[in-house]
Amino acid sequence: MKKLVVIGNGMAGARVVEEILARDAQAFEIVMFGAEPYGNYNRILLSNILNQTQQPAEIFMNTLSWYQENNIRLHAGVKAVEIDRKNKKVAGIRLSKEDAPYGTKIVNTASAEIIEEDYDYVILATGSRPFVPPFAGADLPGVFVFRTIDDCDGIAAYAKNCRKAAVIGGGLLGLEAARGLMTHDVEVTVIEAGPQLMQMQLDSESGDILRRTMEGMGVRVLTGSLTAQITERDGKVGGLLFKDGSALETDMVVISAGIRPITEIAQVSHIDVNRGIVCDDQMRTSDPEIFAVGECVEHREKLYGLVEPIWEQARVLADVITEKNPDAAYEGSRTGTKLKVMGVELVSMGQTDPDQPDDEVLVYRNPNRGIYKKLLVRDERILGAILLGDAEFSDTLMQFFMNEKELPENRSEVLFASVEGTTLLAAADLPDGAQICNCNGVCKKTIVDCIENDGATSVAAVGAKTKAGKGCGSCRGLIAQLIESAVGEVQYDASEHYYVPGVPLEKSQLIREIRDRKIKSVSEVFAQLCGGREHVDSKVGLASLLKTVWPKEYEDERDARFINDRVHANIQKDGTFSVVPRIYGGVTSAEDLLRIANAAVKYNVKMVKFTGGQRIDLLGVKKEDLPGIWKDIGIPSGHAYTKAFRTCKSCVGTDFCRFGLGDSISLSQKIEIRYQGMECPHKVKMAVTGCPRNCAEAYVKDVGVVAIEGDRWELYIGGAAGSIIRKGDLMCTVDDEVAVIKYVDRFLQYYREHAKYLERTYGFVERIGVDVLKGILIEDSLGICAQLEERMQEAVEAYRDPWAEADVPAYINQFQGPQLVEVVREVNNNG
Amino acid sequence: MDRAYIINLGPLEDIAIGQGRCFIVKDTEVAVFRLRDGSVAAIENQCPHRKGPLAEGIIDQQFVVCPLHGHKFDLETGQGEGGECVRVFNTWIEHGNIYMQFSPYVFIDGKITAGTNNN
Ligand SMILES: Cc1cc2nc3c(=O)[nH]c(=O)nc-3n(C[C@H](O)[C@H](O)[C@H](O)COP(=O)(O)OP(=O)(O)OC[C@H]3O[C@@H](n4cnc5c(N)ncnc54)[C@H](O)[C@@H]3O)c2cc1C
Ligand code: HEM
Ligand code: SF4
Ligand code: FES
Numbered sequence: 001m002k003k004l005v006v007i008g009n010g011m012a013g014a015r016v017v018e019e020i021l022a023r024d025a026q027a028f029e030i031v032m033f034g035a036e037p038y039g040n041y042n043r044i045l046l047s048n049i050l051n052q053t054q055q056p057a058e059i060f061m062n063t064l065s066w067y068q069e070n071n072i073r074l075h076a077g078v079k080a081v082e083i084d085r086k087n088k089k090v091a092g093i094r095l096s097k098e099d100a101p102y103g104t105k106i107v108n109t110a111s112a113e114i115i116e117e118d119y120d121y122v123i124l125a126t127g128s129r130p131f132v133p134p135f136a137g138a139d140l141p142g143v144f145v146f147r148t149i150d151d152c153d154g155i156a157a158y159a160k161n162c163r164k165a166a167v168i169g170g171g172l173l174g175l176e177a178a179r180g181l182m183t184h185d186v187e188v189t190v191i192e193a194g195p196q197l198m199q200m201q202l203d204s205e206s207g208d209i210l211r212r213t214m215e216g217m218g219v220r221v222l223t224g225s226l227t228a229q230i231t232e233r234d235g236k237v238g239g240l241l242f243k244d245g246s247a248l249e250t251d252m253v254v255i256s257a258g259i260r261p262i263t264e265i266a267q268v269s270h271i272d273v274n275r276g277i278v279c280d281d282q283m284r285t286s287d288p289e290i291f292a293v294g295e296c297v298e299h300r301e302k303l304y305g306l307v308e309p310i311w312e313q314a315r316v317l318a319d320v321i322t323e324k325n326p327d328a329a330y331e332g333s334r335t336g337t338k339l340k341v342m343g344v345e346l347v348s349m350g351q352t353d354p355d356q357p358d359d360e361v362l363v364y365r366n367p368n369r370g371i372y373k374k375l376l377v378r379d380e381r382i383l384g385a386i387l388l389g390d391a392e393f394s395d396t397l398m399q400f401f402m403n404e405k406e407l408p409e410n411r412s413e414v415l416f417a418s419v420e421g422t423t424l425l426a427a428a429d430l431p432d433g434a435q436i437c438n439c440n441g442v443c444k445k446t447i448v449d450c451i452e453n454d455g456a457t458s459v460a461a462v463g464a465k466t467k468a469g470k471g472c473g474s475c476r477g478l479i480a481q482l483i484e485s486a487v488g489e490v491q492y493d494a495s496e497h498y499y500v501p502g503v504p505l506e507k508s509q510l511i512r513e514i515r516d517r518k519i520k521s522v523s524e525v526f527a528q529l530c531g532g533r534e535h536v537d538s539k540v541g542l543a544s545l546l547k548t549v550w551p552k553e554y555e556d557e558r559d560a561r562f563i564n565d566r567v568h569a570n571i572q573k574d575g576t577f578s579v580v581p582r583i584y585g586g587v588t589s590a591e592d593l594l595r596i597a598n599a600a601v602k603y604n605v606k607m608v609k610f611t612g613g614q615r616i617d618l619l620g621v622k623k624e625d626l627p628g629i630w631k632d633i634g635i636p637s638g639h640a641y642t643k644a645f646r647t648c649k650s651c652v653g654t655d656f657c658r659f660g661l662g663d664s665i666s667l668s669q670k671i672e673i674r675y676q677g678m679e680c681p682h683k684v685k686m687a688v689t690g691c692p693r694n695c696a697e698a699y700v701k702d703v704g705v706v707a708i709e710g711d712r713w714e715l716y717i718g719g720a721a722g723s724i725i726r727k728g729d730l731m732c733t734v735d736d737e738v739a740v741i742k743y744v745d746r747f748l749q750y751y752r753e754h755a756k757y758l759e760r761t762y763g764f765v766e767r768i769g770v771d772v773l774k775g776i777l778i779e780d781s782l783g784i785c786a787q788l789e790e791r792m793q794e795a796v797e798a799y800r801d802p803w804a805e806a807d808v809p810a811y812i813n814q815f816q817g818p819q820l821v822e823v824v825r826e827v828n829n830n831g
Numbered sequence: 832m833d834r835a836y837i838i839n840l841g842p843l844e845d846i847a848i849g850q851g852r853c854f855i856v857k858d859t860e861v862a863v864f865r866l867r868d869g870s871v872a873a874i875e876n877q878c879p880h881r882k883g884p885l886a887e888g889i890i891d892q893q894f895v896v897c898p899l900h901g902h903k904f905d906l907e908t909g910q911g912e913g914g915e916c917v918r919v920f921n922t923w924i925e926h927g928n929i930y931m932q933f934s935p936y937v938f939i940d941g942k943i944t945a946g947t948n949n950n
Contacts, residue, residue: 523867533892534867534891534892535891536889536890536891536893536894536895536896536903537896539889539891540889557849558847558849558850559847559848559849559850559867559889559890560849560889561889562889562898563887563888563889563898564898566850566887571884571887571898571899573881573883573899575882575883575884575887811847811850812844812845812846812847813845813846813847813852814847816852817853818853818854818855818860818876818886819841819852819853819854819855820854820855821838821839821840821841821854821855821856822838822839823836823837823838823856823857823933824836824837824838824839824930825836825837826834826835826836826837827834827835827836827837827932828834828835
């Protein structure tokens with residue numbers, strides 16, 4: 001067996017090994033050198049580590065056990081320093097703690113452990129290092145770069161004791177760093193030497209819009225500022241000095257001034273290096289037994305700094321080295337960028353400005369909403385495009401660009417939603433090689449093969465086999481299209497999808513039967529659909545569904561309800577109940593509190609506790625006392641006991657908070673009034689928070705609303721923070737409270753009608769897919785939104801406070817406790 | 832041979848249809864259910880798992896489900912799913928009232944056992 005040594009265990013190195021294993025797991029004995037002391041992680045997601053939305057453990061792609069399982073020997077924390085090409089040996093040095101993996105010098109060469117491996121082939125995948133301009137003070141404590149997990153840890157730890165941070169470099173990574181720093185409560189200034197932000201991706205006008213948006217969020221931006229020196233205060237960073245003589249005070253600095261390929265191992269081993277390690281179309285270096293892949297490569301005089309081209313290179317290299325296709329050729333990539341800078345969506349591809357007189361230029365501006373769209377056309381094809389503030393339809397645009405497809409005559413069709421909201425680009429029309437998933441580099445053919453040969457008929461199943469759709473997820477719509485065109489419709493295992501175990505129907509079928517037969521009670525469901533046989537585990541689910549289908553006419557049979565819903569309180573382990581009055585948006589008053597306190601004393605409540613839902617729980621109330629305590633409190637039920645809308649938490653928002661961007665209290669109260677008591681397949685918790693600092697934890701609610709700069713609201717769905725923790729998916733961004741309510745109506749009603757019983761929104765959103773939901777609920781692709789809103793309105797109007805039953809019990813002995821009975825007579829029992 | 836007691840639990844209508852109520856008979860809590868077909872069933876109220884009140888559970892023609900953690904018991908035999916068991920009592924209806932026969936515990940082979948339930 002031939003032996004392959006891979007140098008560099010980053011995105012490219014690990015990927016090429018995966019590609020090789022997929023082609024022929026037995027082809028090579030594989031050894032990897034990785035200067036970083038762990039397995040391979042997704043470098044793209046480092047921004048999320050810095051802005052604290054993900055944990056390092058979540059971004060690992062290949063854990064150490066993956067290497068073991070695939071018989072790969074990984075020298076983690078070992079830097080390869082030389083390839084002895086005559087004796088075919090690679091030598092590496094184990095790095096010490098003081099060594100940065102991408103450093104140019106090794107601190108402790110004398111005592112360090114040397115590791116040698118012989119080889120038949122070598123793959124260089126050394127990536128890049130951050131470029132640090134040679135100004136004085138760059139080695140002071142408090143100066144950071146942004147490339148590895150350890151960098152993120154260092155930045156986060158240091159920021160704790162800082163008030164001000166400066167980011168040198170206003171490019172893509174610099175802005176990501178600025179965004180991350182914001183979440184560490186420091187004042188951030190971005191310093192850009194050029195005249196505008198993101199010169200590589202934006203023209204000057206969009207650069208200006210982005211600048212204004214960022215300033216609105218509290219980031220200072222200095223353009224045209226050339227840093228001369230980082231100045232010192234008490235032995236660490238104290239400020240910056242600029243070439244024009246001006247100065248800036250700062251406690252820490254993150255340098256993000258570009259990247260440079262790591263090439264010295266190639267140089268010392270006498271392999272051709274220009275700006276990067278020079279490779280031919282088969283990814284071979286000047287030594288035919290040594291290949292290279294990733295950011296360290298220079299191919300046809302081009303260097304790439306994004307992952308998509310790297311995935312293409314890795315595929316070609318694997319084809320060549322395993323001899324599955326020795327003539328496979330990499331011919332360069334057209335790349336586009338899609339990202340979110342500080343909540344602003346941005347897509348950029350190709351050139352940013354025209355350079356020939358015949359180039360067509362189309363521009364759409366809506367500066368008040370921070371939207372800018374620009375399309376450059378040459379020869380009926382996209383030469384370049386910029387979408388800022390509104391990236392809808394960017395997938396379509398990207399496909400036109402990457403596949404060099406001819407544009408429709410009416411160019412606006414690719415820049416804006418067409419009226420019917422149909423997808424302009426049919427996935428079926430794309431060529432086999434078209435890349436569908438840009439995050440994981442999966443092309444159409446791979447997906448279609450997986451559908452046709454491996455029987456994957458859901459987006460999730462395709463993802464499990466091919467990784468498609470498992471990055472940013474924006475291609476899931478296209479994958480769904482491919483499944484549909486290949487197998488017609490998505491297949492399900494029937495019983496798994498019954499709404500309740502006792503009635504052999506899926507939810508939609510069951511609803512149809514219930515509507516058609518006008519079934520209004522649980523006993524009627526059993527009578528008509530189950531031959532009269534009751535089923536204990538199905539009753540509660542059916543009751544909830546009937547209430548959803550017939551908000552006003554539903555025939556309430558209390559025996560089909562769980563005890564909590566019979567007596568409108570939460571049963572506790574000792575058989576007593578808890579009472580949670582509704583406190584709209586978590587805002588109460590002294591008068592209400594007095595009544596609650598008096599009632600707690602009068603009924604001998606065992607514990608008075610604040611709930612996680614911003615209200616008060618009175619625990620240990622006897623069933624007999626429930627009507628009395630409700631009347632004394634005089635506040636409607638908080639429904640803390642049922643599968644229904646629970647609360648809408650709020651933060652103090654604009655009224656008092658100095659960061660507040662939207663009136664979170666008022667909106668959360670409106671929401672809570674609207675949806676109070678609304679039955680759902682499972683409990684539904686909401687929150688409205690006044691800015692992205694998220695004090696009300698809206699990102700982890702079933703429905704979360706977040707005020708953002710520019711008087712707008714973001715709506716997140718499917719969040720969770722119980723046994724499962726999940727950040728909600730952004731469903732839409734809207735301009736006012738009315739629109740928030742409209743989309744919450746649609747989502748909630750769709751969830752009520754289509755989720756399985758006891759399916760929380762996080763499962764539901766994942767099962768249906770957020771893109772599909774957006775299509776249905778925002779673009780109204782099924783044409784049902786008007787009905788959803790109407791049925792929701794009906795449900796809202798049907799709301800009655802269940803605690804009104806304090807005066808008129810719903811059934812006999814509803815609030816009766818155990819009853820003592822007397823013996824009538826004694827008998828002799830003879831068995 | 833052992834002692835048994837006959838108890839009048841009051842009118843059938845005092846239990847809501849399809850639901851249960853708890854009665855205290857000679858210091859023992861008994862859950863009595865009015866099934867949807869008009870019949871009545873009585874079992875020990877305390878769930879053997881963690882003493883949940885079975886009278887508050889949901890029933891069908893055959894089972895009751897404990898409201899605390901969902902353990903399920905057969906109303907006729909008292910048999911639970913996981914080998915647990917509750918006592919069942921004999922009941923009948925006379926003149927619109929529910930009657931029940933209750934036997935205290937007896938010892939058989941040194942183990943505490945329910946008194947026989949059937950005549
Ligand atoms: C914060 C951040 C955000 C990004 N966001 C995006 C994005 O949204 N979209 C996108 O397309 N791209 C993004 N990128 C760029 C993308 O991460 C890189 O293009 C990609 O990681 C390059 O892969 P690579 O394997 O060539 O290099 P790397 O991933 O850097 O891997 C190289 C590895 O080799 C190791 N190494 C180097 N020399 C040696 C040696 N001599 N011996 C042993 N090991 C060695 C290095 O320590 C490193 O671990 C981002 C990058 C960063 C830093
Ligand atoms: C039987 C056990 C439980 C009972 C009786 C119970 C009861 C409650 C009640 C009454 C509330 C207040 C809700 C409101 O104000 O509307 C609440 C909130 C909450 N519960 Fe529980 N709970 C139980 C188990 C759990 C478990 C197991 C978890 C976690 C896995 C959990 C997580 C939460 C959280 C996170 C909140 C706060 C919700 C929010 O912030 O909106 N609970 N619980
Ligand atoms: S979330 Fe609300 S309370 Fe928290 S900082 Fe933002 S506006 Fe202020
Ligand atoms: S107490 Fe009855 S199931 Fe736990």
